[in-house]
Amino acid sequence: MIAELGQFALILALCAAVVLAVLPFVGSFIVQPQWMALARPAALLQLLMMTISYFALTSTFITNDFSVLYTANTSNSQLPLIYKISGVWGGHEGSILLWVWVLAIWTGAVAIFSKHMPAILLSRVLSILGMISIGFMLFVLITSNPFERIFPVPVDGASLNPLLQDIGMAAHPPLLYMGYVGFSVAFAFAIAALLGGELDSATLRWMRPWTNIAWMFLTLGIALGSYWAYYELGWGGWWFWDPVENASFMPWLLGTALIHSLAASEKRGIFKAWTVLLAVLAFSLSLLGTFIVRSGVLTSVHSFAADPARGRFILFFLAIVVGLSLLLFAIRAHKLKSHANFELISRESALLLNNILLLVACAAVLLGTLYPLFLDALDMGKISVGPQYFNTVFAPLMLPVIMVVGIGALLNWKKDKLKGRQTTLLALIVLSLIAGAVFAMQFNPYKITAAAAIGLAIWVVASSAYGVYYRLRNKRNRLSAAMHTPAAFWGMTIAHIGMGVFTLGVALTSMFADEQTVRMGVGETHEIAGYEFRFDRIEDVRGANYIATQATFVVTKEQSAVSTLVAEKRIYNVRRDTMTEAGIDGGLTRDLFIALGEHLGEGQWSVRLQYKPFIRWIWFGTVFMALGGLLAAVDRRYRVAATTQKRAEAATKAKAVSAAAGAAS
Amino acid sequence: MWKYIPLVLFFGLLGFLARGLDLDPSELPSPLIEQAAPDFKLQSLYDASEYGPESFAGDVWLFNVWASWCRACITEHPVLEQLDDIEGLTMVGLNHKDVLDDGRTWLNRFGNPFDTVVFDQQGSTGINWGVYGVPETFIMDKKGTVRYKHIGPISEEDLNTILLPLIKQLQAEQA
Numbered sequence: 001m002i003a004e005l006g007q008f009a010l011i012l013a014l015c016a017a018v019v020l021a022v023l024p025f026v027g028s029f030i031v032q033p034q035w036m037a038l039a040r041p042a043a044l045l046q047l048l049m050m051t052i053s054y055f056a057l058t059s060t061f062i063t064n065d066f067s068v069l070y071t072a073n074t075s076n077s078q079l080p081l082i083y084k085i086s087g088v089w090g091g092h093e094g095s096i097l098l099w100v101w102v103l104a105i106w107t108g109a110v111a112i113f114s115k116h117m118p119a120i121l122l123s124r125v126l127s128i129l130g131m132i133s134i135g136f137m138l139f140v141l142i143t144s145n146p147f148e149r150i151f152p153v154p155v156d157g158a159s160l161n162p163l164l165q166d167i168g169m170a171a172h173p174p175l176l177y178m179g180y181v182g183f184s185v186a187f188a189f190a191i192a193a194l195l196g197g198e199l200d201s202a203t204l205r206w207m208r209p210w211t212n213i214a215w216m217f218l219t220l221g222i223a224l225g226s227y228w229a230y231y232e233l234g235w236g237g238w239w240f241w242d243p244v245e246n247a248s249f250m251p252w253l254l255g256t257a258l259i260h261s262l263a264a265s266e267k268r269g270i271f272k273a274w275t276v277l278l279a280v281l282a283f284s285l286s287l288l289g290t291f292i293v294r295s296g297v298l299t300s301v302h303s304f305a306a307d308p309a310r311g312r313f314i315l316f317f318l319a320i321v322v323g324l325s326l327l328l329f330a331i332r333a334h335k336l337k338s339h340a341n342f343e344l345i346s347r348e349s350a351l352l353l354n355n356i357l358l359l360v361a362c363a364a365v366l367l368g369t370l371y372p373l374f375l376d377a378l379d380m381g382k383i384s385v386g387p388q389y390f391n392t393v394f395a396p397l398m399l400p401v402i403m404v405v406g407i408g409a410l411l412n413w414k415k416d417k418l419k420g421r422q423t424t425l426l427a428l429i430v431l432s433l434i435a436g437a438v439f440a441m442q443f444n445p446y447k448i449t450a451a452a453a454i455g456l457a458i459w460v461v462a463s464s465a466y467g468v469y470y471r472l473r474n475k476r477n478r479l480s481a482a483m484h485t486p487a488a489f490w491g492m493t494i495a496h497i498g499m500g501v502f503t504l505g506v507a508l509t510s511m512f513a514d515e516q517t518v519r520m521g522v523g524e525t526h527e528i529a530g531y532e533f534r535f536d537r538i539e540d541v542r543g544a545n546y547i548a549t550q551a552t553f554v555v556t557k558e559q560s561a562v563s564t565l566v567a568e569k570r571i572y573n574v575r576r577d578t579m580t581e582a583g584i585d586g587g588l589t590r591d592l593f594i595a596l597g598e599h600l601g602e603g604q605w606s607v608r609l610q611y612k613p614f615i616r617w618i619w620f621g622t623v624f625m626a627l628g629g630l631l632a633a634v635d636r637r638y639r640v641a642a643t644t645q646k647r648a649e650a651a652t653k654a655k656a657v658s659a660a661a662g663a664a665s
Numbered sequence: 666m667w668k669y670i671p672l673v674l675f676f677g678l679l680g681f682l683a684r685g686l687d688l689d690p691s692e693l694p695s696p697l698i699e700q701a702a703p704d705f706k707l708q709s710l711y712d713a714s715e716y717g718p719e720s721f722a723g724d725v726w727l728f729n730v731w732a733s734w735c736r737a738c739i740t741e742h743p744v745l746e747q748l749d750d751i752e753g754l755t756m757v758g759l760n761h762k763d764v765l766d767d768g769r770t771w772l773n774r775f776g777n778p779f780d781t782v783v784f785d786q787q788g789s790t791g792i793n794w795g796v797y798g799v800p801e802t803f804i805m806d807k808k809g810t811v812r813y814k815h816i817g818p819i820s821e822e823d824l825n826t827i828l829l830p831l832i833k834q835l836q837a838e839q840a
């Protein structure tokens with residue numbers, strides 16, 4: 001019953017989406033205010049129906065209704081409640097339903113927080129979002145219906161992949177989807193701008209917070225996925241350049257470029273066509289990512305069931321959405337005139353450099369990701385592109401971005417002679433390098449590259465901090481001036497500092513990590529990076545839905561106790577999968593990591609020990625970036641602008657009323 | 666004109682993606698092809714008798730890796746039943762990383778297409794055979810050489826276009 005209710009609600013949501021996609025859209029061209037006025041209620045109805053549909057599926061999981069095929073395949077009565085809830089997006093059908101629900105949430109949010117947007121713009125934006133909804137709802141209904149029944153009803157479900165039975169993994173897909181799908185809002189604005197033939201700064205101001213929030217979610221989603229891979233896969237790595245990771249990283253790179261070009265377009269009226277193109281491409285890459293993940297055209301550690309029918313549907317949809325958008329761009333982009341000009345040393349130049357490098361980096365990742373497919377399609381053999389390619393190509397492209405991130409932020413718009421800042425900046429560069437050289441002495445062996453990398457990270461933080469000082473330099477009361485500095489400025493600064501923190505983590509982890517696979521029995525010790533690991537005991541334990549072999553290690557450094565680590569090898573009851581749970585002692589300056597390998601007989605085990613200096617800084621950095629994105633999005637100016645507009649509207653109305661009154665008298 | 670470049674590039678990309686749908690990236694040439702079948706010594710799922718590749722010497726034999734916890738194996742099962750009908754083909758099943766009773770129950774429920782079923786709780790035979798997903802299927806000629814490897818469930822189409830002609834050809838070869 002519940003499953004049928006869910007499916008029915010999904011069909012009603014599709015009806016709402018059709019209304020949303022057609023009437024307000026047509027109404028905006030033939031100027032039919034009543035038709036346009038349908039946009040908001042239709043968007044909210046779609047959200048309501050999708051919410052009902054999604055909760056219906058969730059309830060089949062919670063109530064162990066295995067007469068629903070998807071539930072039977074993905075859930076199990078032994079599964080803890082939290083993983084029943086997150087298990088809803090543990091398989092293909094449910095995760096696509098989540099995708100559509102998230103799209104409905106974004107669409108609903110635009111409908112709610114747009115009271116003062118011009119009616120024509122709003123109806124077009126919502127209509128375009130509605131069109132995307134139609135595509136994905138049809139995808140669910142035609143190829144991936146999660147509400148399908150099964151007969152005979154199985155006694156119990158096949159259970160969720162144990163890799164996904166984890167808090168981090170439970171939160172990863174919703175965050176990622178909030179980001180992916182969130183770019184659809186910027187996309188819808190961009191298409192509306194192309195249709196209308198103009199992109200004014202008011203529209204750009206609407207776009208910015210939406211883009212920032214989507215970017216924030218995507219940042220957190222990617223970071224959480226990376227963290228999950230680190231502690232759950234048991235390899236101790238944090239990024240693998242896997243096709244599915246790249247699929248989420250490419251929209252992030254373009255989204256980052258978009259955030260910056262939006263700033264230039266809004267403040268200076270330049271790069272408008274470019275901004276529109278980035279908005280289209282960022283969302284297109286989200287769709288491409290969905291295609292890559294769901295079609296199985298590339299092999300990945302994320303083994304999703306490949307189904308050609310699904311692949312064909314998404315490809316067809318991709319062709320229509322992206323093809324039409326790019327065609328529209330080709331025909332209409334000349335309408336979006338950029339006015340201002342700028343000189344070589346200016347904030348515009350820095351933003352342009354940022355954009356070009358991020359776009360090229362994204363193209364490099366795209367090429368590496370699809371290269372195996374290109375060769376295979378041309379019958380030139382089967383290859384896989386490994387991390388060597390990505391690291392070699394990606395790092396040199398990012399290096400200049402990191403170098404100028406701090407300076408770019410303190411350049412003036414249009415033209416800047418760096419008056420009064422040259423000496424300070426030069427001094428900061430020298431001091432950063434010296435600090436890097438000194439700090440690098442902490443590590444053995446001493447590496448010049450490490451000194452340079454640390455110096456670079458310190459430089460990013462120092463130049464960003466100097467940006468704050470420079471902004472407040474002439475204010476009499478610095479504290480009060482700081483209090484009145486817009487949140488967007490703090491957001492930018494924090495995100496840039498996050499970049500420095502991230503750089504430090506990546507550099508130190510990759511240069512000084514130590515890992516060894518050793519043979520150990522109970523009572524034996526092994527030393528790595530100055531830490532002594534003693535294999536204390538091994539025992540069998542029983543978990544909620546698994547049994548595990550649990551190995552306990554005691555870690556000491558120079559005779560003083562550091563921590564006790566517990567590594568497990570689990571065998572899950574239903575699917576018989578073996579899982580490694582690594583024992584990790586996390587710290588600000590280093591992680592110690594133990595994974596239990598195979599039993600080698602006679603009480604001997606294969607054990608993998610790792611020392612990862614500063615690895616947490618990688619994720620701290622991303623948290624800073626996400627926080628920066630959030631701060632930038634909640635800046636008062638976006639709300640003030642709305643209020644000002646409201647006042648202007650009220651004034652016009654009042655004028656009209658008094659004019660009418662005047663005419664009447 | 667530069668504004669048309671993204672569109673053109675996109676359609677180029679689309680062509681590759683469309684082509685990619687018909688390709689199978691997991692279809693890696695197995696290093697086992699044209700090699701002798703990797704050795705194993707496993708007990709039957711039903712009794713204490715032991716089997717290894719030499720038990721099937723002189724026959725064309727099919728080695729199917731399956732498990733009761735494997736959903737795709739249920740999909741594949743009718744195809745195995747059809748293969749079972751082929752005269753002179755020895756069907757060997759490897760019950761991979763399973764529980765004895767679960768494996769037996771599964772065969773009771775769906776029917777047993779195999780002539781021999783061996784049982785490997787640890788999955789070490791699977792490692793030697795390079796199995797990284799279940800189901801996988803290997804076909805050996807009369808000399809005990811691996812001639813074909815199939816990853817994932819065998820579809821009706823695979824059966825008719827690849828497996829049946831191959832088995833016919835192998836059966837015609839000299840031992």
